[in-house]
Amino acid sequence: MEKSFIRELFHAQQIDISNREQLFEAFVQEEENLHRVKQILKNQQFLMDTWQLKSRLADIQQQTVVIPNATVGKVYEARLDFQQLNWTDFAAFSITGLEAVGLQFDSTTSVISGTPTQNGDWRLKFSYRLQGEPEETALHEKLVALIVNPDPRSLWKNISSDNTAPFWREDNASASAVLGDKRLVVASRRGRSHANTGGFRDDDFAFRYFPDTGWTVLAVSDGAGSAPLAREGARMACAHIVEYFEQHFTNAALAPFDAVLAEHAANPSETTEKQLTRFVYEQLGKAAFTTHKKIAEFAHNQQVPVKDFHATLIFALLKKYPCGYVIMSFGVGDCPIGLLNKDLSAITLMNRLDVGAFGGGTRFITMPEIFKSDTFATRFGFKLVPDFSYLMLMTDGIYDPKFEVEANLEKVSAWKALLADLGGENKENAIVELDTYPPAVAQQLSGWMDFWSPGNHDDRTLMIIS
Amino acid sequence: MRRLPVYFLLDTSGSMFGEPIQALNNALSGMVNTLRMDAQALDSLWLSIITFDRDVKELMPLTELVSFQLPEITCPQSGPTHTGSGLEFLHARVSADVRKGTPTQKGDWRPLLFIFTDGKPSDLQLYRSMIPKIKELNFAAIVGCAAGKAADNEMLRELADTVVHLDTADSATLKQFFKWVSDTIEQGNKSMGTTSQVVLPPPPQEVNLII
Numbered sequence: 273m274e275k276s277f278i279r280e281l282f283h284a285q286q287i288d289i290s291n292r293e294q295l296f297e298a299f300v301q302e303e304e305n306l307h308r309v310k311q312i313l314k315n316q317q318f319l320m321d322t323w324q325l326k327s328r329l330a331d332i333q334q335q336t337v338v339i340p341n342a343t344v345g346k347v348y349e350a351r352l353d354f355q356q357l358n359w360t361d362f363a364a365f366s367i368t369g370l371e372a373v374g375l376q377f378d379s380t381t382s383v384i385s386g387t388p389t390q391n392g393d394w395r396l397k398f399s400y401r402l403q404g405e406p407e408e409t410a411l412h413e414k415l416v417a418l419i420v421n422p423d424p425r426s427l428w429k430n431i432s433s434d435n436t437a438p439f440w441r442e443d444n445a446s447a448s449a450v451l452g453d454k455r456l457v458v459a460s461r462r463g464r465s466h467a468n469t470g471g472f473r474d475d476d477f478a479f480r481y482f483p484d485t486g487w488t489v490l491a492v493s494d495g496a497g498s499a500p501l502a503r504e505g506a507r508m509a510c511a512h513i514v515e516y517f518e519q520h521f522t523n524a525a526l527a528p529f530d531a532v533l534a535e536h537a538a539n540p541s542e543t544t545e546k547q548l549t550r551f552v553y554e555q556l557g558k559a560a561f562t563t564h565k566k567i568a569e570f571a572h573n574q575q576v577p578v579k580d581f582h583a584t585l586i587f588a589l590l591k592k593y594p595c596g597y598v599i600m601s602f603g604v605g606d607c608p609i610g611l612l613n614k615d616l617s618a619i620t621l622m623n624r625l626d627v628g629a630f631g632g633g634t635r636f637i638t639m640p641e642i643f644k645s646d647t648f649a650t651r652f653g654f655k656l657v658p659d660f661s662y663l664m665l666m667t668d669g670i671y672d673p674k675f676e677v678e679a680n681l682e683k684v685s686a687w688k689a690l691l692a693d694l695g696g697e698n699k700e701n702a703i704v705e706l707d708t709y710p711p712a713v714a715q716q717l718s719g720w721m722d723f724w725s726p727g728n729h730d731d732r733t734l735m736i737i738s
Numbered sequence: 739m740r741r742l743p744v745y746f747l748l749d750t751s752g753s754m755f756g757e758p759i760q761a762l763n764n765a766l767s768g769m770v771n772t773l774r775m776d777a778q779a780l781d782s783l784w785l786s787i788i789t790f791d792r793d794v795k796e797l798m799p800l801t802e803l804v805s806f807q808l809p810e811i812t813c814p815q816s817g818p819t820h821t822g823s824g825l826e827f828l829h830a831r832v833s834a835d836v837r838k839g840t841p842t843q844k845g846d847w848r849p850l851l852f853i854f855t856d857g858k859p860s861d862l863q864l865y866r867s868m869i870p871k872i873k874e875l876n877f878a879a880i881v882g883c884a885a886g887k888a889a890d891n892e893m894l895r896e897l898a899d900t901v902v903h904l905d906t907a908d909s910a911t912l913k914q915f916f917k918w919v920s921d922t923i924e925q926g927n928k929s930m931g932t933t934s935q936v937v938l939p940p941p942p943q944e945v946n947l948i949i
Binding site: 338340341343391393417419421422424427428429464465468627628629630633672676677678679726727728729 | 739740771774775776777778780781782803804805806807838839840841842843844845846847848876
């Protein structure tokens with residue numbers, strides 16, 4: 273070893289030893305020379321080792337270490353995979369900075385866990401020593417980012433809307449009423465997204481029971497979030513519908529309808545069905561168009577574009593006849609009307625939803641084109657049923673969190689789940705006593721409606737007839 | 739849950755090297771931190787970052803804000819600005835990522851696009867041919883930002899509904915701009931008609947709206 277080292281050294285330095293072989297042999301045997309070579313080799317090894325260590329440390333410093341983001345109040349667990357990080361040469365390892373966030377590190381399982389208490393863009397200090405380094409060596413340090421999101425619930429503010437603003441509506445409204453032998457409860461709540469900015473409730477509702485005729489009119493509207501005066505659009509839409517039927521659904525005007533219905537109940541035929549359908553189309557179509565015109569007229573008088581009042585509209589008419597309950601409906605927009613039969617075994621959707629390919633894409637009563645469209649005739653519904661358990665009108669603020677997608681509206685199981693939810697099967701333990709209808713039932717519904725559903729913070733309106 | 743997909747298409751060509759790219763990193767980081775404190779954004783916002791210079795890179799695929807970690811944006815010292823290739827890549831991503839509403843799937847909110855450049859497209863033909871295809875994607879807003887003297891406002895106008903011009907790409911200006919971007923994003927998840935555009939908040943002083 274030593275001999276070949278010296279030979280290579282001399283060769284590299286072009287020192288010719290070819291004719292001094294004997295002398296060279298003696299030279300490499302000398303104790304002191306041997307010692308010198310050993311020293312050199314040792315120093316070389318030391319330089320190489322040190323370089324390797326420095327280079328390894330530099331690698332570790334540059335290495336991107338990604339720890340998944342955490343969220344305040346949400347159980348967190350992230351394992352540091354030493355194999356995958358290529359940190360199998362670590363001899364000691366600890367993390368500082370976790371305590372401040374509300375987390376801890378378990379060195380036996382390499383797991384960071386806990387429930388974060390503080391949000392922010394934190395820098396954790398990873399302290400480590402590599403194998404082969406003396407134990408007394410100070411630990412190396414690497415800073416690693418940990419993002420802790422705030423608890424989304426803590427971010428929502430509840431700012432009252434400005435009650436001096438034009439067309440102000442109270443943030444929450446609710447009511448209950450008796451409609452002949454059926455009962456009604458309704459609540460409308462301003463969504464968190466509006467409460468967060470001091471915005472207005474853009475949902476609205478109206479209903480009226482006419483004792484003279486036995487008819488009830490029910491209306492629910494959802495003002496477009498992007499329309500600055502949507503709250504007034506929604507209010508007008510509901511109010512004009514009620515007003516229209518107050519004027520036009522008189523006993524005299526309805527006599528021909530009553531006659532056809534009686535005939536239809538006794539002896540249903542294609543003719544009677546056509547006559548009933550035409551009646552619905554004409555009467556409800558006129559009501560919708562009158563409402564549209566009145567809002568457009570109002571917008572014109574106020575000198576604001578009608579689109580500032582954009583609002584969806586669903587409405588239904590209900591009356592008990594000897595042959596059963598008649599329910600007629602009209603809808604524009606993405607709010608469903610559902611009719612559950614007596615034994616909760618079937619659901620009838622009274623209207624077709626205008627749901628676009630993208631969220632928020634829908635149609636409004638304020639759009640003139642809906643009355644010219646080929647699909648206008650598909651906006652009406654007519655049902656004659658012996659009885660029913662529930663008739664519900666809702667805005668997308670309820671439909672989105674409780675049914676999620678359109679297909680679920682057709683599933684009776686989804687409606688049963690909603691009824692169970694109303695009956696108290698929910699995290700908040702909120703109960704709406706639909707069976708007994710206590711005086712506070714409207715308050716109960718309003719309270720239930722404050723449920724938490726991530727991503728669903730729109731205004732909510734639900735009207736239940738049972 | 740409805741997602742609000744937001745795409746950033748960022749110019750990382752040679753001219754951005756040095757202070758501008760540093761300023762861009764800082765401004766983006768500030769914007770993400772601001773958004774993280776917004777209740778609505780934290781619930782629904784998804785972000786994607788795509789850069790273009792000679793090459794197009796998907797620096798961050800569409801990721802929900804809750805899990806989002808801003809990558810360091812770097813740029814070469816010189817080279818062309820392949821804006822057209824960037825748009826081509828974006829088109830493929832948006833077509834694949836953005837969910838449309840069906841009876842069994844919740845549709846996303848209409849996506850937003852922010853395109854940031856300090857020059858003009860080197861691949862002009864591809865750029866122009868991509869514009870109609872990008873418009874077909876039905877973005878709720880396409881906002882173009884031209885930064886610095888060499889940035890071509892007119893070229894950006896062909897693509898974007900709104901073009902803003904920043905005189906310089908320094909830290910303070912970019913910070914103001916991205917503050918405005920986060921305000922715009924907060925406007926994004928509101929219900930509206932099927933084709934109407936998002937109403938943008940008024941831009942700050944440093945940002946010149948090109949009309």
